Amino acid sequence: MAEYTKPYDSKLQAGALLLPTFVVLVAFLYYPAVETFRLSFHQTLLLGTKQTFVGVANYVGLLTSEAYRTSVIISFAFAAAVVVGTLLVSLFVSYLLFEVEAWESSYLLVAIWPYALPTAVAATILTFMLHPNLGIVTHYLEALTGLSLDWFTSGPQAFLVVAIVAIWKQLGYNIIFLVAALNNVPKTLTESAQLDGVGRLTMLYRVYVPLISPTLVFLVVMNTIYAFFGTFPLVDLMTSGGPNNATNLLIFKLYRDAFAFNSLGKASAESVILFVIVSVLMYLQLRFSDSHTHYGA
Amino acid sequence: MTANRSRRKFIKGAGAATIAGLAGCTGDGGSDGSSGDGSSGDGSSGDGTTAGSTGSETVSLRFWHAMGGDLGKLIDSMVSDFASQADGIEMTATQKGSYRETLNATTSAVQAGNPPAIAQIFEIGTQLAIDSGVFAPVEDIIPSDVNFDNYLDSVLNYYRINGKLNSMPFNSSNAIFYYNKNAFEEAGLDPENPPTTFQGITDAANTLTEAGVVDKGTTWPNHSWFVEQWFAEQGQTLVNKKNGRTGRADKIHLESEASKNIFNWWADLYNQDQYLNPGIEAWSEAQQAFLTQKVGILGYSTSSIAPMKQGAKDNGFELGTMRLPTPGGQREGVVIGGASLWSPADISEAKKQAAGKFLAWLTKPEQQKRWHTNTGYFPVREEAISELENEGFYEENPNFTTAIEQLRETKDSPATRGALMGPFTQIRTMVEEGYVNMIQNENRSVTDVLNKVDSDAEDALASYNQKAN
Numbered sequence: 001m002a003e004y005t006k007p008y009d010s011k012l013q014a015g016a017l018l019l020p021t022f023v024v025l026v027a028f029l030y031y032p033a034v035e036t037f038r039l040s041f042h043q044t045l046l047l048g049t050k051q052t053f054v055g056v057a058n059y060v061g062l063l064t065s066e067a068y069r070t071s072v073i074i075s076f077a078f079a080a081a082v083v084v085g086t087l088l089v090s091l092f093v094s095y096l097l098f099e100v101e102a103w104e105s106s107y108l109l110v111a112i113w114p115y116a117l118p119t120a121v122a123a124t125i126l127t128f129m130l131h132p133n134l135g136i137v138t139h140y141l142e143a144l145t146g147l148s149l150d151w152f153t154s155g156p157q158a159f160l161v162v163a164i165v166a167i168w169k170q171l172g173y174n175i176i177f178l179v180a181a182l183n184n185v186p187k188t189l190t191e192s193a194q195l196d197g198v199g200r201l202t203m204l205y206r207v208y209v210p211l212i213s214p215t216l217v218f219l220v221v222m223n224t225i226y227a228f229f230g231t232f233p234l235v236d237l238m239t240s241g242g243p244n245n246a247t248n249l250l251i252f253k254l255y256r257d258a259f260a261f262n263s264l265g266k267a268s269a270e271s272v273i274l275f276v277i278v279s280v281l282m283y284l285q286l287r288f289s290d291s292h293t294h295y296g297a
Numbered sequence: 298m299t300a301n302r303s304r305r306k307f308i309k310g311a312g313a314a315t316i317a318g319l320a321g322c323t324g325d326g327g328s329d330g331s332s333g334d335g336s337s338g339d340g341s342s343g344d345g346t347t348a349g350s351t352g353s354e355t356v357s358l359r360f361w362h363a364m365g366g367d368l369g370k371l372i373d374s375m376v377s378d379f380a381s382q383a384d385g386i387e388m389t390a391t392q393k394g395s396y397r398e399t400l401n402a403t404t405s406a407v408q409a410g411n412p413p414a415i416a417q418i419f420e421i422g423t424q425l426a427i428d429s430g431v432f433a434p435v436e437d438i439i440p441s442d443v444n445f446d447n448y449l450d451s452v453l454n455y456y457r458i459n460g461k462l463n464s465m466p467f468n469s470s471n472a473i474f475y476y477n478k479n480a481f482e483e484a485g486l487d488p489e490n491p492p493t494t495f496q497g498i499t500d501a502a503n504t505l506t507e508a509g510v511v512d513k514g515t516t517w518p519n520h521s522w523f524v525e526q527w528f529a530e531q532g533q534t535l536v537n538k539k540n541g542r543t544g545r546a547d548k549i550h551l552e553s554e555a556s557k558n559i560f561n562w563w564a565d566l567y568n569q570d571q572y573l574n575p576g577i578e579a580w581s582e583a584q585q586a587f588l589t590q591k592v593g594i595l596g597y598s599t600s601s602i603a604p605m606k607q608g609a610k611d612n613g614f615e616l617g618t619m620r621l622p623t624p625g626g627q628r629e630g631v632v633i634g635g636a637s638l639w640s641p642a643d644i645s646e647a648k649k650q651a652a653g654k655f656l657a658w659l660t661k662p663e664q665q666k667r668w669h670t671n672t673g674y675f676p677v678r679e680e681a682i683s684e685l686e687n688e689g690f691y692e693e694n695p696n697f698t699t700a701i702e703q704l705r706e707t708k709d710s711p712a713t714r715g716a717l718m719g720p721f722t723q724i725r726t727m728v729e730e731g732y733v734n735m736i737q738n739e740n741r742s743v744t745d746v747l748n749k750v751d752s753d754a755e756d757a758l759a760s761y762n763q764k765a766n
Binding site: 043044045046050052131132133134150152153154155240242243244245256259260261262 | 397398400401404425428429430512573574575576577578582585586589591719720722723726729730733734736737764765
């Protein structure tokens, strides 16, 4: 055991091995984070060519801005839709994949394929497929339902389209973890439950879900991060935050304020707030799950 | 159990690290989703070409631009032509992404102390570029033998601020409308006599759809640029202080009659199902709808005459061009759009001189003719136009004439010189979102939306002016 805890001959060796990681972290994570924090107390012109210290004015401005509050509400609604939607659909798909007997790996491959597509590429292709006037999907959807769809103009439709694409994009990631978790459930449990005559859906919700709950917690956390940060390319390429701010998520808004509208100071403040929001959310999720998650034994 | 516990820890750690990472360098967000204004390529890519002599006394220049595709290739080839005829100058042209990305890349490079000698900046970034204080007026670096009398006034007037030419106009364009001659003929409209007014467009659109030759009459990108052109045509300045040219603008005229004329007509066109909404600044979607003959009329930029003509030919119809339609046929003139070339103040004297030489060379008639005929962007020199006229170019390519005539008819006034303001990009987005807001909900009146956008835009102006002063 002692050998196990002391894998290196000297502290120097351990330190030297840590150094590259540490340098990368400092250069690309901690330094920018500190710089962002500093900039959030400044007002800037362009990308910081003129900086004036303004104290908490950027924060006050944001918290009193109606546009920013709307963006916060939209981001939370979007995250809720994406996290819940992704988990429900991927749980269902994973359960089917878990149960299926033939062609198992082909199905799995197909299910996780979308995840291999870069988000920006997916967004560009889907924009054309779902385009209100030119899109093939929209064309047939309109022909089938008789509805007139225009998500370039209607806010709720745009929100729905981006949320669906965001869920679709994240399915593969969830399915990989869920199928693995389901396969880890002891076969004996499945067999004895089957002998007791437990139905398929009851089996999923009463037997499997509690047993794979650690994976579910992990996915809730990762999906939340994804919904808040990873969906930027979708918004940027599909809606640019529109129509009329219906999809103006915090991550997109701060990017636009910084790089399109040239208010780096304000955008830094937004970045800090977003960081705090997601950290608190993470903490709450993990605290809540502590009492509800089954970690075995 | 230990395995689960450690995974649990890993989750916590990974989660925290990911948040910290993503929040810390939000700037990276742009690089994997950069869309910009239609051009591609990420900020750090170096798909440029280097050319020129490699002697010991060579000055090497970097030219950053936002032109993708064929335009980018044309620039590469012009740059290498320049370098091969200039002694001791080596030059590299690099596309830095969209206009916005090019501006950001340039300012960052200036701050890092390693700027390019020449950067292409879009027209609405002009005030921002001046306020950033990192650029030197090009008038000071252009060789003294260059005679500005031969440059088109309408082009120079946009970039001449307080009597000084700050940047060299390079790719200038304005808005014209394209139409499908075959569709016009089928619908019984005169293909040689396109509409010239707002009402004319509405009527033509209705005739086209009634004849069943297209789905909807017309489209153009939901872009504030068209609105700005229509302001100018009506002789209305966009902002006060003579369009921001005699002082910092703090009032915007979106609540003016001219503005209501534009938005009432545009919203009405949508409500009549005659305007296909391609999306905000959606150039390629609008073009696509026109080329696939879903619409018969397209509002677009003069910069695409050459490719548009080819596109129409590929899709089996004949392309026509018309001047920008205006309310009641008022024609004060149009505003020059596009971009100009800037040179940072903080570069060596040798580089400044070499950059000046390049700019002078680039705007010579010969180069301007090549640029104009291959794209549709205006030449910035009178001689280029007259030489092309003598060569019979415009007779063979009548579509190019529309744009030139529109430019020549333009009267010089504060309205047609175009607006200068710091938060121009932000205000453009506000105007575009304002239009979406109008058509989203029929109960919302055009005037209410305009008043709202007007006051939001004035807030943005005030906050920028406070920062810049």
